[in-house]
Amino acid sequence: MIEIENLQKIYRMGNVEVRALDGVTLGIEKGEFLGVMGASGSGKTTLLHMMGLLDEPTSGRIVIDSTEISHLNDYEKTMFRLYKLGYVFQDYALVPDLTVMENVSLPGMLRKDRTEKEYREASIDILTKIGLIDRQDHLPRELSGGQQQRVSIARAIVNKPDILFADEPCANLDTENSRMVLDLFREINEEMKQTIVMVSHEDWHKEYFHRIIRLQDGKVVSDGKCGE
Amino acid sequence: MGKKELKVAFLLALRSLQRGSRSSVILTVLIIGMCFTNMIFLPSLFNGIEQSITKQLVDYEVGNVLVSPKSGDQYVNDLGGTLALINGLPGVERATPHYTEGATFTYRQRILGVSVRAIMPEDETYVSPLYTKMIAGDYLGNGDTGEIIIGKPVAGDANIRPEDEYQPSLGGVRVGDSVTVAYANGFTRNYRVKGIYSTGWSEADSAAYVSWTDMEQVLGKPLDQASTITVKAKPGYSETFVKNELIQYGVADTVQTTTDLLSKSLGTAFQSFAIINLVSLIVSIIITTVVLFIVITIKTLNSRRQIGILKAIGVDKEVIMHNYGFQVIILAILGIILGIFLTMLLAVYMTIHPVVTPAWSATLYLTPMDIVTNSLILFVAALVAGYVPAYQVSREDIQTAMRA
Numbered sequence: 001m002i003e004i005e006n007l008q009k010i011y012r013m014g015n016v017e018v019r020a021l022d023g024v025t026l027g028i029e030k031g032e033f034l035g036v037m038g039a040s041g042s043g044k045t046t047l048l049h050m051m052g053l054l055d056e057p058t059s060g061r062i063v064i065d066s067t068e069i070s071h072l073n074d075y076e077k078t079m080f081r082l083y084k085l086g087y088v089f090q091d092y093a094l095v096p097d098l099t100v101m102e103n104v105s106l107p108g109m110l111r112k113d114r115t116e117k118e119y120r121e122a123s124i125d126i127l128t129k130i131g132l133i134d135r136q137d138h139l140p141r142e143l144s145g146g147q148q149q150r151v152s153i154a155r156a157i158v159n160k161p162d163i164l165f166a167d168e169p170c171a172n173l174d175t176e177n178s179r180m181v182l183d184l185f186r187e188i189n190e191e192m193k194q195t196i197v198m199v200s201h202e203d204w205h206k207e208y209f210h211r212i213i214r215l216q217d218g219k220v221v222s223d224g225k226c227g228e
Numbered sequence: 229m230g231k232k233e234l235k236v237a238f239l240l241a242l243r244s245l246q247r248g249s250r251s252s253v254i255l256t257v258l259i260i261g262m263c264f265t266n267m268i269f270l271p272s273l274f275n276g277i278e279q280s281i282t283k284q285l286v287d288y289e290v291g292n293v294l295v296s297p298k299s300g301d302q303y304v305n306d307l308g309g310t311l312a313l314i315n316g317l318p319g320v321e322r323a324t325p326h327y328t329e330g331a332t333f334t335y336r337q338r339i340l341g342v343s344v345r346a347i348m349p350e351d352e353t354y355v356s357p358l359y360t361k362m363i364a365g366d367y368l369g370n371g372d373t374g375e376i377i378i379g380k381p382v383a384g385d386a387n388i389r390p391e392d393e394y395q396p397s398l399g400g401v402r403v404g405d406s407v408t409v410a411y412a413n414g415f416t417r418n419y420r421v422k423g424i425y426s427t428g429w430s431e432a433d434s435a436a437y438v439s440w441t442d443m444e445q446v447l448g449k450p451l452d453q454a455s456t457i458t459v460k461a462k463p464g465y466s467e468t469f470v471k472n473e474l475i476q477y478g479v480a481d482t483v484q485t486t487t488d489l490l491s492k493s494l495g496t497a498f499q500s501f502a503i504i505n506l507v508s509l510i511v512s513i514i515i516t517t518v519v520l521f522i523v524i525t526i527k528t529l530n531s532r533r534q535i536g537i538l539k540a541i542g543v544d545k546e547v548i549m550h551n552y553g554f555q556v557i558i559l560a561i562l563g564i565i566l567g568i569f570l571t572m573l574l575a576v577y578m579t580i581h582p583v584v585t586p587a588w589s590a591t592l593y594l595t596p597m598d599i600v601t602n603s604l605i606l607f608v609a610a611l612v613a614g615y616v617p618a619y620q621v622s623r624e625d626i627q628t629a630m631r632a
Contacts, residue, residue: 055626055627078545082541087540093540097243106541109236110236110542112232139247
């Protein structure tokens, strides 16, 4: 599903060179629930952004579903993100002026292969699944943090993406809400065979992952099945 | 950019305006409305003044074409022949002569110099609406002698002291009163004031009118000459057509249209109006452009992270740009509607309370073309002001936007 070869990301701040990713090579299988863990500044989010086409690597190669990412132009990358990828961000990142229903429907609205009826039905289904159908006309500010994150997950999976990327989705949530979100991820992964790549620094999250890679100073220092 | 993308851009724009800062929307619409009003008010007022002056010149001085003595002559001679010739031409509704004689009016202790215009009262009604402007008494008849109609400023007001008057008057003449008129040729006659009129055109209001027959008695001879001949064109015939016709058919005197006369007398003033209009227009456009630019720039800067998120979830940069573009379009349309409403209110107010000066009175002169043109100018300015910051921010890479 995802093939990464010798990925490097170097930031230059004046004369200082920071190697956020330093030769990462990685493969991710379809249906995997992968945890990317590591200390702050280890390069977890940078790696996620590279895989999610949100940032350009300095060097290296990323192939997703047989598509060489570096060959895509800006518009093709946008369409790739729309059709193939889903994102859940730490701070929910919902559009504040749109209702829950509008937020969830937004990616569907833009897809050329979806009619209005289809994306509406998909949004209703997903909101029903996450238990927020009764809040469909509410604005994000009228929801709790946990509810907002569930809406964010609904928006990410409404298009049935090939891969779901989650960047510390529980960072702003208490344990109860975190568990609710992680249970939802597990359910999606198991029921829909959804590939999920999730960044986390909470040790207790690893019980949810099939596989964990640990990063340190931009390098993969461990890669193994959960419990290994 | 497909229909779906435009639909999403419009939805984002609409929701942002509906659910974003209401005060910001109201303030922006108000500013655009004010700018539109400013753009259209001054030109409309100047147009109103121009129209007013032109109309009054046409109504009380020129008709549509003025025949005046040729260079070196004091009068238009062979009046009978000239009138017969002009009145026989196809484009002419009616030609009527004016003969002006200086005179001194005496009423009680007041003495006043006034121009007396001799007219053919019935013919004059085809050329001038003077007969509709009587505020007291009656208009002249063709055979009236010893009767005169005078302008309201000449008649004056008995309740105003001489030192408080804007211009000297006879101090309160009323219909039926007798005034003594001493003409420049030494002839003196007592006239019964048959009527008092008010046209709003100072040249006419500061004069007095007698019948042609009366003037013939004053001069002691048949009057076959005129100071001027005013010619009214038939509907559908242009002033230039009539002028050319007169020249072509051998009217040897000076023939000028209203436009010719206006360009000579008020051409510089009208040019100044045009310059002031242009300056006012440019200032309004700059204000609108700057305000919208600032509003959209602030909006985009405050939404940079959200823009990054939208791009991350697969919203194309064109959709994001058009989102702000649509916001500007909606704001501009609302502002222009408000501006048109405010302008209409002003127009109604000024119809009821026109700008009145001793020389002319003016209301706002608005044409649909003025409204359409100014709306389009403002709309284009708004588009430029909105799309420039929207274009810039939509091109920003996702990482930079998301870190904002």
